[in-house]
Amino acid sequence: MLQSSAPLALNPLKLLAFAGIGVVAIFWLLGQWILADHEKMHRDEGHLKQITQHSSTAHNPLASVDRFSSGERVLFKYRGNFERDRGVKAFAAGDYSTAITQFQQAIQSAPNDPESQIYLNNAKARQQGNPYLLAAVVPVDNQASSAEEMVRGVADAQTQFNDAGGDRLLEIHLVNDGNDPSVAAAIANHLANHSEVLGIIGHNSSDASLAALPEYEKVGMAMISPTSTSTELKGDSFFRTPPSDLASGRTLAGYAAHSLTRVVVFSDSQSSYSKSLQQSFEQAFVQTGGDIINVVDLANSGFDAQSAIQSASESGAEGALLFPSTKTVSGAIAIARANAGLPSDKRLQLIGGDALYNPSLLLNGQSAVEGFVLAVPWVAETEYAERSARRWGGQISWRTAMSFDAALAFIHALSNGVSRNDLVENLKQVRLFEATSGGSLQFSSGERGEPILVEVAQGSGGPDGSKLTFQRLEQPDVKQSVK
Missing domain, CATH: 3.40.50.2300 (Response regulator)
Structure with missing residues (x-):
């Protein structure tokens, strides 16, 4: 019959040694985890920066780097704003804390400037890390007023989403195609080749959208146009918020x-x-x-x-x-x-x-x-119209409302780990009735309402x-x- 063993008497020095090894191991594992997470954040940020620091001019001068910005450069150059310019400089340097302060001051100086609002939201998203990324393509060159109207709607939806908090915020990458079909096609090709860009809000004119859509279709990338109404625009990944x-x-x-x-x-x-x-x-x-x-x-x-x-x-x-x-x-x-x-x-x-x-x-x-x-497509008789008019200091246009709805549709289709293809399928299931600019928002064969x-x-x-x-x-x- 086996007898129970006597208690083991361990040397105190050995206990200390084992404890020390354990502590070292824990700190080593913790350090590896922090390093991996840090590297991932820098890798993600590096991918985001590549979009606006690419060398596309060597491949296609129509997709010049000057047409792209998440906050690294000013697109609406006709507006002068010292604080915004300082914010852009800080954003480009990766100093998001300073960029946030400067963009906040820029908005106080020019409340109706939507570019500064987008860049403020983006700086907060970059600071938190690992944001969702959508691109908004607008005609800054030839239709600056229409472009700003579109950006205001996108900014409203982005601000609403980011201010609500969450594990991942939304970054909006602004792009200027000037309503030029050739430029639009080159820009679309560039965006399609950057997989971190999940979807497109735009383009403005039907001609620009027609030129760009084939590039997005090739990679199964969702495009929601707030303003293009041509019946020629058709595709599995094409959606629009105004009636056709x-x-x-x-x-x-x-x-x-x-x-x-x-x-x-x-x-x-x-x-x-x-x-x-x-x-x-x-x-x-x-x-x-x-x-x-x-x-x-x-x-x-x-x-x-x-x-x-x-x-x-x-x-x-x-x-x-x-x-x-x-x-x-x-x-x-x-x-x-x-x-x-x-x-x-x-x-x-x-x-x-x-x-x-x-x-x-x-x-x-x-x-x-x-x-x-x-x-x-819309009349300014809604709660959103009143709220947005207060935000921007004047009555908004249908382009602002339809752009808000386009961004809102994407937001409701986003989820962690979502792929471009997932996003297309999720958009087909979007059903919104009260949170929109006015009226229900749902896509039937990519179309919306009367x-x-x-x-x-x-x-x-x-x-x-x-x-x-x-x-x-x-x-x-x-x-x-x-x-």
């Missing part, structure tokens, strides 16, 4: 059919957006029994608004459909002025697309555009210098008119 031109064309045709039978169309043959809206309207209007007596090209070098509207009136047109691109908006306003010069019984009803949904229509058109009816009709009328709420504003119009039952 198909929906807008049907809505305008339904409205026109209630009081008009003969119309003339003014469009831009060089614009995918303009051609797509024109085609959608024409198909739907003809179905109602309407007659399109002429199509006038606003992009034609010989275009003359006075003779064009005179000819339309003499041909018996009752209405004019104006579908300019952002480049030919001035031609549409010239049509409105020429129309106002006709005898009152000869004037045409003016109807148009969302490219005209801009304060410049009210300011430059003045009384000539009163009564103009537009199909638009447009709203507004009319230019006298009233408050318009831009300084104008007595006109955009007022919501009761919408006819389009389904009864257009099938």
Whole structure:
């Protein structure tokens, strides 16, 4: 039978030795873990910096480094802001604490500058480490006002998400494509080749989006455009927050059919957006029994608004459909002025697309555009519109609202470990009803909802210098008119 052993008598010196070895081992393991985590943070930060410090100019000068910034450089250079410039310098040096202080001061100096707000959020995200990364591609070069409107919406969503806290914050990488299709394609190729960029908010014009989309499709990268409405834009990874031109064309045709039978169309043959809206309207209007007596090209070098509207009136047109691109908006306003010069019984009803949904229509058109009816994606009658107007010091545009929704959709589709492909699938399941800029947000085949009709009328709420504003119009039952 086995006897129980006597207690072991250990040498105190040996106990101390074993304890010392254990402590050393623990500190060694802890040091390895800290080192690995530190290296990972620097590696992640290094990947992020590569996007804005690349040598793409050697491969494709269209994707110049000056077009990219998370905070390392100023894109909206027309704005002067000393504190912002100091923040940019600190951000580029990796001194995020100083950058945060400077960007906060920059925002106090210029509250309506969205670039500083984005960079402040990014500095906080970099400081915390391991942020989610999305790119927002906007047309700084040629449409700086539209670009800033888009960035304000993205900044609103990013601020809301980051201020709520969490293990990972959101970094927004700003990119300038100038609405140039060639530049847009080069930029898209560059972003697609940086796997840490999970998705794209943009581009602005339909032409730029059409050029960029194939690059994102190749790698299964989600693109949500807040402003591109062309029906040519299709793809498994393409989404948009405004209604498509198909929906807008049907809505305008339904409205026109209630009081008009003969119309003339003014469009831009060089614009995918303009051609797509024109085609959608024409198909739907003809179905109602309407007659399109002429199509006038606003992009034609010989275009003359006075003779064009005179000819339309003499041909018996009752209405004019104006579908300019952002480049030919001035031609549409010239049509409105020429129309106002006709005898009152000869004037045409003016109807148009969302490219005209801009304060410049009210300011430059003045009384000539009163009564103009537009199909638009959004109206400033929501809680978000009030909140954002307080933040930016003035009424926001539909571009801001749609950009907010685009960023919001991405935020709700993000999760730890999410891949680009996961993000595309997650976006298809997004269902938002109250947190948006107004109305529900869900994507059906990448599309969203129906447009709203507004009319230019006298009233408050318009831009300084104008007595006109955009007022919501009761919408006819389009389904009864257009099938």
